Amino acid sequence: xxxxxxxxxxxxxxxxxxxxxxxxxxxxxxxxxxxxxxxxxxxxxxxxxxxxxxxxxxxxxxxxxxxxxxxxxxxxxxxxxxxxxxxxxxxxxxxxxxxxxxxxxxxxxxxxxxxxxxxxxxxxxxxxxxxxxxxxxxxxxxxxxxxxxxxxxxxxxxxxxxxxxxxxxxxxxxxxxxxxxxxxxxxxxxxxxxxxxxxxxxxxxxxxxxxxxxxxxxxxxxxxxxxxxxxxxxxxxxxxxxxxxxxxxxxxxxxxxxxxxxxxxxxxxxxxxxx
Amino acid sequence: xxxxxxxxxxxxxxxxxxxxxxxxxxxxxxxxxxxxxxxxxxxxxxxxxxxxxxxxxxxxxxxxxxxxxxxxxxxxxxxxxxxxxxxxxxxxxxxxxxxxxxxxxxxxxxxxxxxxxxxxxxxxxxxxxxxxxxxxxxxxxxxxxxxxxxxxxxxxxxxxxxxxxxxxxxxxxxxxxxxxxxxxxxxxxxxxxxxxxxxxxxxxxxxxxxxxxxxxxxxxxxxxxxxxxxxxxxxxxxxxxxxxxxxxxxxxxxxxxxxxxxxxxxxxxxxxxxx
Numbered sequence: 393x394x395x396x397x398x399x400x401x402x403x404x405x406x407x408x409x410x411x412x413x414x415x416x417x418x419x420x421x422x423x424x425x426x427x428x429x430x431x432x433x434x435x436x437x438x439x440x441x442x443x444x445x446x447x448x449x450x451x452x453x454x455x456x457x458x459x460x461x462x463x464x465x466x467x468x469x470x471x472x473x474x475x476x477x478x479x480x481x482x483x484x485x486x487x488x489x490x491x492x493x494x495x496x497x498x499x500x501x502x503x504x505x506x507x508x509x510x511x512x513x514x515x516x517x518x519x520x521x522x523x524x525x526x527x528x529x530x531x532x533x534x535x536x537x538x539x540x541x542x543x544x545x546x547x548x549x550x551x552x553x554x555x556x557x558x559x560x561x562x563x564x565x566x567x568x569x570x571x572x573x574x575x576x577x578x579x580x581x582x583x584x585x586x587x588x589x590x591x592x593x594x595x596x597x598x599x600x601x602x603x604x605x606x607x608x609x610x611x612x613x614x615x616x617x618x619x620x621x622x623x624x625x626x627x628x629x630x631x632x633x634x635x636x637x638x639x640x641x642x643x644x645x646x647x648x649x650x651x652x653x654x655x656x657x658x659x660x661x662x663x664x665x666x667x
Numbered sequence: 668x669x670x671x672x673x674x675x676x677x678x679x680x681x682x683x684x685x686x687x688x689x690x691x692x693x694x695x696x697x698x699x700x701x702x703x704x705x706x707x708x709x710x711x712x713x714x715x716x717x718x719x720x721x722x723x724x725x726x727x728x729x730x731x732x733x734x735x736x737x738x739x740x741x742x743x744x745x746x747x748x749x750x751x752x753x754x755x756x757x758x759x760x761x762x763x764x765x766x767x768x769x770x771x772x773x774x775x776x777x778x779x780x781x782x783x784x785x786x787x788x789x790x791x792x793x794x795x796x797x798x799x800x801x802x803x804x805x806x807x808x809x810x811x812x813x814x815x816x817x818x819x820x821x822x823x824x825x826x827x828x829x830x831x832x833x834x835x836x837x838x839x840x841x842x843x844x845x846x847x848x849x850x851x852x853x854x855x856x857x858x859x860x861x862x863x864x865x866x867x868x869x870x871x872x873x874x875x876x877x878x879x880x881x882x883x884x885x886x887x888x889x890x891x892x893x894x895x896x897x898x899x900x901x902x903x904x905x906x907x908x909x910x911x912x913x914x915x916x917x918x919x920x921x922x923x924x925x926x927x928x929x930x931x932x933x934x935x936x937x938x939x940x941x942x
Contacts, residue, residue, distance in 0.1 A: 399922055399924040400918040401924035401925075401928055406924055451726050452726050456924075456927070644675050649731075650675075650676075653676055653678075
């Protein structure tokens with residue numbers, strides 16, 4: 393593992409790291425904020441949205457002050473493999489680089505797109521090996537938009553691993569949203585039955601459960617009615633008894649202005665559950 | 668005045684605006700954060716450093732949460748004129764676009780570089796005309812690096828206008844630092860006597876005073892010994908009775924990781940003095 397940069401912030405250390413991933417077959421970059429004080433620290437994973445890398449939330453997420461105060465280690469992976477022979481789709485922001493959708497692709501040409509396994513197996517193991525202060529017995533996960541989809545689906549599929557989950561403006565039903573169904577078809581093939589394992593609502597329909605979700609959604613989000621539709625998630629949770637706190641936030645859009653505003657609330661949500 | 672974007676953040680509004688400046692003879696862009704609640708609000712000016720625009724602190728400065736809480740309007744101008752026939756010096760980050768040094772240039776070819784007059788006359792007047800909630804009887808100023816130089820010199824030259832001033836890692840003696848003396852020579856000509864009006868230490872030597880300064884400086888700042896040298900400012904203040912709180916911050920560098928860490932302290936410093 394290579395350290396690309398470190399800086400002191402709010403008494404802790406914000407680092408950026410790169411390693412050769414056996415899972416994706418590419419170099420992968422990720423960011424870790426280690427709070428000040430003595431570890432071990434609970435590990436909170438933040439998954440980013442379409443077009444983003446580890447960098448956007450590091451620049452604009454405003455998580456370090458409260459993470460330092462609460463003693464949370466924040467891990468921010470990239471959103472897809474990049475470089476070399478990775479199918480980039482530079483002409484389409486909803487496919488390819490920056491659009492990994494936190495799944496394991498099965499279609500020809502997309503062999504590098506294995507973000508689900510990367511986040512489930514390889515990166516946690518690397519974290520445990522290189523970050524002595526990471527307490528992997530206390531993990532939470534959250535994310536934004538496509539990363540909210542990632543957080544909800546990873547939590548529903550791994551409730552024994554994650555003790556807490558929340559999301560900002562998540563894609564809750566990617567199988568039926570224009571900006572995401574194309575990706576599922578491209579990475580997983582034409583049969584929608586294969587998409588259900590990477591769709592939060594389908595997972596709930598198929599019996600998966602998680603302790604409790606917190607979701608914030610801006611009412612002025614331009615993707616609200618076509619891509620996000622949190623009411624579908626609310627219906628799925630209510631009809632199955634899945635615990636959900638959905639907060640509609642008047643005036644807020646889809647940007648990091650929205651995310652940063654409610655970041656403290658989410659960090660508190662996780663800290664309460666991670667001890 | 669044209670509104671380029673607005674977004675709700677921490678209950679207030681982060682906007683970006685553009686207007687045709689008579690002072691610089693160019694279009695000028697600036698950002699304003701208006702806190703939630705009923706105005707009028709004190710106006711706190713943030714001046715950015717070399718290579719920056721209004722955007723960097725808007726992305727990375729983490730000022731909105733506390734500005735919302737304290738009821739401060741935050742105004743972030745650009746660092747120079749840009750576009751058209753403006754001398755850009757794209758090959759030199761210490762001259763031209765992004766390097767206006769908050770002065771009024773007098774040399775041939777630099778007629779657009781009038782940031783001192785722009786910030787002293789035109790932009791405050793525009794703010795008063797278009798932002799009904801801006802209370803121009805309560806103004807403070809702060810900034811980073813070149814913008815720290817701007818804040819200190821504007822405050823020393825206009826103590827009747829500004830009630831508060833602080834700086835992150837300011838250039839305190841640009842006349843004698845490699846990365847800034849070239850700019851003073853280029854914009855103001857070869858005679859160092861003409862540079863004194865834009866040099867905080869020279870201004871103090873020449874009898875200018877301000878109520879009190881707060882300066883934070885990272886000890887791991889790579890520009891500390893050549894470009895910044897806060898001890899020179901401390902000496903000038905101590906030998907003249909100028910009030911200065913200088914805080915050396917172990918481990919911190921020159922980046923927005925440093926600025927964001929101490930942003931809350933600076934906003935409190937200003938709020939206390941702006942009422």
